[in-house]
Amino acid sequence: MVFACVLLAVVVIGFTLVVRDQDIPPAPVENPELKHLQERRVVLFENLKDLQFEYLQGKLSDEDYQSLKLGFQNDLAVVLASIDMLREKFPQAAGNADEAAAAGKAIPESTVNVSSKCPACHGENPVGHRFCGNCGGPLG
Numbered sequence: 608m609v610f611a612c613v614l615l616a617v618v619v620i621g622f623t624l625v626v627r628d629q630d631i632p633p634a635p636v637e638n639p640e641l642k643h644l645q646e647r648r649v650v651l652f653e654n655l656k657d658l659q660f661e662y663l664q665g666k667l668s669d670e671d672y673q674s675l676k677l678g679f680q681n682d683l684a685v686v687l688a689s690i691d692m693l694r695e696k697f698p699q700a701a702g703n704a705d706e707a708a709a710a711g712k713a714i715p716e717s718t719v720n721v722s723s724k725c726p727a728c729h730g731e732n733p734v735g736h737r738f739c740g741n742c743g744g745p746l747g
């Protein structure tokens with residue numbers, strides 16, 4: 608039990624330091640609030656991972672594990688909700704990388720390499736298609 612208390616203290620102190628570190632530097636990005644939230648999300652995911660690791664090693668009691676996990680998950684839920692909110696407010700600034708990844712998934716590489724461009728909307732279409740999958744226009 609003493610060990611659990613010490614561990615809890617270490618986790619709390621470590622967590623506070625991490626959060627403070629992120630608060631101090633004024634990051635020159637378009638949307639620092641979103642970046643901060645995304646960094647926090649990563650930290651929380653890592654904390655959860657560490658917590659699970661320690662629990663699996665038998666360093667934590669069920670009770671401690673559950674309560675710590677719940678705390679991280681609550682924080683995570685708040686962070687994720689804030690990220691969603693920011694994305695709705697600033698759809699342009701938010702997560703260009705995510706959008707690029709989503710676009711990459713939507714068009715498999717094999718079809719990108721052998722594609723014909725729609726003359727109307729410049730959408731990529733697999734070779735052999737007669738009509739644009741994007742706008743429905745005829746392909747040259």
Ligand SMILES: [Zn+2]
Nearest residue numbers: 725728739742
């Ligand atoms: Zn088209």
